[in-house]
Amino acid sequence: MKSSRLVSILLLLQTRGRMTAADLAEELDVSVRTVYRDVEALSAAGVPLYGDAGHAGGYRLLDGYRTRLTGLTEGEAEALFLAGVPGPAAELGLGPVLAAAQLKVRAALPRELRTHADRISGRFHLDAPGWYADTDDTPYLPAVADAVWNARVLHVLYRRWREPTDVRRRLEPYGLAAYWTAYQQEFHDRLQRAEAVIRIAPGAVLTGPAARAAEVNGHTDTDGWTRATVPFESIDQAHDAFLRLGAAIEVLEPAELRDRIARTVAALARLYP
Template identity: 70%
Template sequence: MKSARLVSILLLLQTRGRMTAAQLAEELEVSVRTVYRDVEALGAAGVPLYGDAGHAGGYRLLDGYRTRLTGLTAGEAEALFLAGAPGPAAELGLGPVLAAAQLKVRAALPPELRGHADRVSGRFHLDAPGWYADAEQTPYLSAVAGAVWDSRILHTVYRRWREPTDVERRMEPYGLVLKAGRWYVVAGPGPRTFRVDQILRLTVSDEEFTRPDDFDLAAYWTAYQRDFHDRLYRGEAVVRLAPGVRLTGPAGAAVQANGRAEPDGWTRATVPVESLDHAHDTFLRLGTGIEVLEPPELRERIARTVTELAARYGNSTATGGN
């Protein structure tokens, strides 16, 4: 819509300063001719917008001119307040800053959009951590975040899972990621991924590092997760699932992709498994709703467990261990 595009031009010039018609056209994905018409419309509406000719020219707003956020749609206002997760912001030491920013944005909104934003805040709450797990203690999170922002090198003592467990690490922190309630720092050289809660000691150096210009945190994290799952689920199991029984995660996706119905109503599928131990425990939770066909060692192990359970619970009267 033209009105939304005009607001976008104002906000772009307000945040970036001088921009050429070609730059605005590329940003808005329209023609240069359309930008010329939009600029004329803004000028006719009284917006103090000026065009400078020459190689270093472009459009700019009169110094000191600021537009209110009246160009936000209802959906954009709702998304803005829904995206402000107070928990992670507080962990980063930005809780008061987030609250102040939301207050200022709310004050700048027209009454009808303010009502939309208030309704979202009252009806939706984002809580990232999972159930049945204590919150991870991350005493160095704020310091790591500061080092990410200021491009400062970190000297840490880090606890890993294999021996030797406690090792010294020099990190060039490129970015922070919050995944399922747990904070990770992506750091060079490498880059590599570290859990912030496993940092035992930390010193922020005065030495700065240069963050690679082509590093994309979101793209890195997507690739990292994909590689993690590829390394995690290296085995396979052939199973039969009773009607109505569902697997979750990669196993559930595999059932959707290759599962086939059998005459008795069960579904047969080949699913990825992390390890025999993990598959044994996961499949046992489904009780009689699943039958493991392959690999033989997994089927035999589950059979032994079921036999032991049957023997233990075979007596109708509990022995109480006596």
């Protein structure tokens, strides 16, 4: 929506300083012409915004101009306070900083949004770690984070399984940022190298990449079952995943996977005659 985009331009210029129309267009995923129109709308609304021409030009706000967070919607205010996970922040040594930041944001919110933010903070607890698993101790995480943020070298001594067991290393840590997201996607794409043709009964629920693939290319037969081509990582992984659905799924291809499941079912039938 245009109103939220105008607020985004205002906050981007407030936090980053001078930005070109091309920079804003890329950040907001709109055309440069749309940015020009939005900037004109902000200027007409009285926002002290001006642009400089030339190679080092761009748009910027008048020095000292600040805006309150009145552009936040109810959902955005709620999500902001739900997303503040205290556990990882505390491990990084940022617990007090996070609390102070949330307090400042809360004070800047209009009264009605402040009420919604307080409500979600009091009613929801985000339990991120997996159940039935011990949490890892991270006593050196603040030191590593400090090295990343301040571009410092780390000298570490760690113990490995083969000789020499105690090894010293000089590390130059760096933030992964968007690289990690792209690497995770590439990793999952590499895992899902094979495909299976399956039929699933009405009401049967697939998970992960198989569910997304079935939603895209699946089609319903006359008996109500859905036929789809889905990716899988390995015969072992697909065997275990599909077998959980019992008689609600039929594997048509590949033959190796179909035969593997048939042998398992036959073995179960012998145990439960």
